Amino acid sequence: MPSLMILIPLFGVIILNLVFASNDKMKRAAFWFALALFISQIAVAIFHHPIFWNNSLKPLDSFFKVSFFVDHLSFIMFICIGMVSIASLFVAKYTITEEGGRFKFINLLILASLGMSGIIMVKDIFSLYVFMEITAVSSFLLIAYPKSLESLEGAFKYLILSAVATVLMLSAIGILLLASGGTSFFAIASGIAEARNSSLIVFAIGLFICGLFIKGGLVPFHGWLPDAYTAAPASVSVLLAGVVTKAAGIYTMIRIVTSLFPYNQPVNNVLMLVGTISIFVGAIVAIGQDNFKRMLAYSSISQMGYIILGLGTGTGLGIAGAVFHLFNHSVFKSLLFVNSAAVEKETGTCDMNKLGGISQKMPVTGATSVIAFLSTCGIPPLSGFWSKIIIVIALWQTSHYAYACLAVLASIITLAYFLSMQRRVFFGKLRSGLEGLKEADRGVLAVSIILAAITIGVGVFFPFFFNIFILPVKEILVR
């Protein structure tokens, strides 16, 4: 019944707009519907019971000609999507005061999550593109909907660069269709295996990977990302940083590289080079930022680099490390963006020069930020430490000593800019004018505490979590 992951949100949005859009009281149902939807999504992904995933809904599936495919990597992505969407939902409840605006936001959030679920389950490269577009269109609208000059500019930049990515990927799909006679993953993998040295296929692979680099916001294709994250409303920043770029860019990259385009030395080299450049450019530029959200955006670019670096090793351990870091980054970056939303809402600014000492007034926000940034820097025993160390070990095992050393070195730069952020925003003497500051509302605090608990829990119970959820991901290499 995996098709329910698409059909329930779709019909849910239609019913919400037809039945519940009439008055503000009824619009509140949208929040509870979305919350129930995302919690169910997490539950079915955690327990991955065969009754749900292996049986088809005969009349619906045959009508829509749906044939989905899920594995351990998909389950991890479903958990990330559900978790980050819930965080975004609570931030929206906290920051969007008008009921109508919140209702529209929730509709788009459900559509974006539907698009990401489709990306994760399809086994056809053209369908993958269609679901990427659903996610992208919902994301443009989510960024643009406050309709401020900044948000429209951010949405426009994302739209233009996303269109460039679309052109690259569609061209690649066209060439691959000609070369292999089909668009299913199986047909393309067979076609590529038969014509391995064809320059046209290499060209198509290059185009597709460049498109995914844009979607994932990796250097040098990252131009849209800082503007989009900064200009978007707080709840949208959580969603974009937490999961959208990961599902549309990084997850697809992992799936495509492991299932379709065979690992070889040039592909590995490109991935590791782009990963390392992203790590350093993101980290170095983050140091000079004054805007809290913009700094987190550059930090995201840097952390995405680690995921691509792990993927570039081409080994089972490297891929497991990359997926583990993807999950961890979803958790701690969402936590940081949730906290930045709380700071922005309560103080009215994200400019770090105007903040200071707010931990005294917002102790939970301050404390959970410390946990998130320590995990980002890879401090033991938090979750970020384990995923980074696995990536470094995978690099060492494949004799990429220089890349391993650079990955460790970049963690020190990460520590430097996060310490600076923590000192400027949360520690020290309370800045004048902030005496009346209050802690964020209970919903947002609950989300922060849960995300911080996941960061600590996954780190402390690392062997259990890694063996049950992450290590089976290695199977994708065997197919």
Added chain:
Amino acid sequence: MNINLTFLILTIIAALWSVMGRSLLKATIGLAATSALISILIFRLDSPLAAVFELSVCTGLITAVFVSTISLTKPLTHKEILQASKDRFKRYWYLPVILVVIGIALVLLKVRQDFIMAPVPALQQDVRDVLWNFRRLDILGQVIILLAGALGVVILFEENKRNER
């Protein structure tokens, strides 16, 4: 010079006109011309249905939407148009140069001046059959994109109307 190459060169000139044209209306006309020429090329490549789609949607519908939108904007004065034209030329002067250089390089390298038909796998079914019987999930996806687009129109324009009141 064969007919396909002539159409290709005309397409490039029309696209260049869209980018470098002095007004939005002329850019739209250039875009429509580009699209119409591409439709002819697609038709000559034995894909009549794709050509009809390109002609009706890109040349017709999108041009109509653009022209309607432009008609709602405030027109520039003659002086502003001249300034915009100068700025545009300054910004994109290299585009025709690059195209001429590429053209000269192709002639010097004696690249075959005709379309080489790629070995297209023979489709057993008509395109309509393929769309409805094999790509129904993609059609569902397109419907969802339209739904998101409709929500976008509501979100981006409804409140403006409220503000105007």
